[in-house]
Amino acid sequence: MFDNSDPAMQRAYESARAAFRYFWREVARDRRRIVPALDLACVKAPFSDVGGSDTEHMWLSDIDFDGRTVSGTLVNSPNRLRTVAAGDAVSVPLEQISDWMYAISGAAFGGYTINLMRSRMDARERREHDAAWGLDFGDPLQIRTATESEHATFNENLAASLRDHLAQEPAALSETDGNGWTLLHQEAAAGGAATVAVLLEAGADAGAVTDLGLTPLQLARALGWDEVAALLERA
Known part of the structure; x- marks a missing residue:
């Protein structure tokens, strides 16, 4: 439980939203791996009953993102709300999420609100909190995100395999999910400059739109992938 009006908590929400692209990059990349690397990937969002004054921030798993809305399965059982329950399929606009977190080999990444609360615990409380999660959150004043060098290597490797795949299956360029x-x-949306370059070279349609009418350039801009946006602007 925490004070939702706390200025520091509000700043944690804003930081999590601004960095959502790093979360989505990991989720998107994990879907391309033969052996998934993520132990978990969750997003936190506020929920309220219609006409009610209570708001509860709860976690979603099985995350999907359509360019505007984050959807998933509600993990928590509400304390006071009556119109949602654990296991419900729910969705929220991206600009309303309040946190995100993923874990690899027991190490937690993200968790802006979690680490704010951890920073206000004493050492014993923090150990008990982390043990209850079963995760290594690290220094509560240092939010973990994957390094750019790690992703650069992954993207270069993926670009090479993607080039081979497109040579054998050119129809994959126009297939949709x-x-x-x-x-x-x-x-x-995943921020893959190397893979975007391969796709454009192979003739991918930079003007194609999603079911919501979004182009690849709009997705790159919305998530803050400047290098990818620059490639698409030149396409």
Whole structure:
């Protein structure tokens, strides 16, 4: 439990929203791995009953993102709310999420609100909190995100395999997923400059739109992938 009006908590919400692209990059990349690396990937968002004054911030798993809305399965059981329950399929606009977190090999990344609360605990409380989660959150004043060098290596390797795949399956350029996303949309949202370059070289349609009418460039801009946006602007 925490004071939702706390200025520091509000800043934690804003920081999590601004950095959502790093969360989505990991989720998108994990979907391309033969052996998934993520132990968990969750987003926190506020929920209220219609007409009610109570707001509860709860975690979602099985995350999807259509360019505007984050959707998933509610993990928590509400304390006071009556219109949602654990296990419900829910969705919230991206600009309303309050936190995100993923874990790899027991190490937690993100968790802006969690680490704010951890920073206000004494050493014993923090140990008990971390043990209850079963995760290593590290220094509460240092939010973990994957390094750019790690992703640069992954993207270069993925670009090479993608080039080979497209040579054998050129129709993959125009195939779409359940949200109407092409491979170019997916890579633009994941911040994959190397893979976006390969797709454009292979003739991917930079003007293709999703079911919500979003182009790859709009996705890259919305998530703050400047290098990818620059490639798409020149396409």
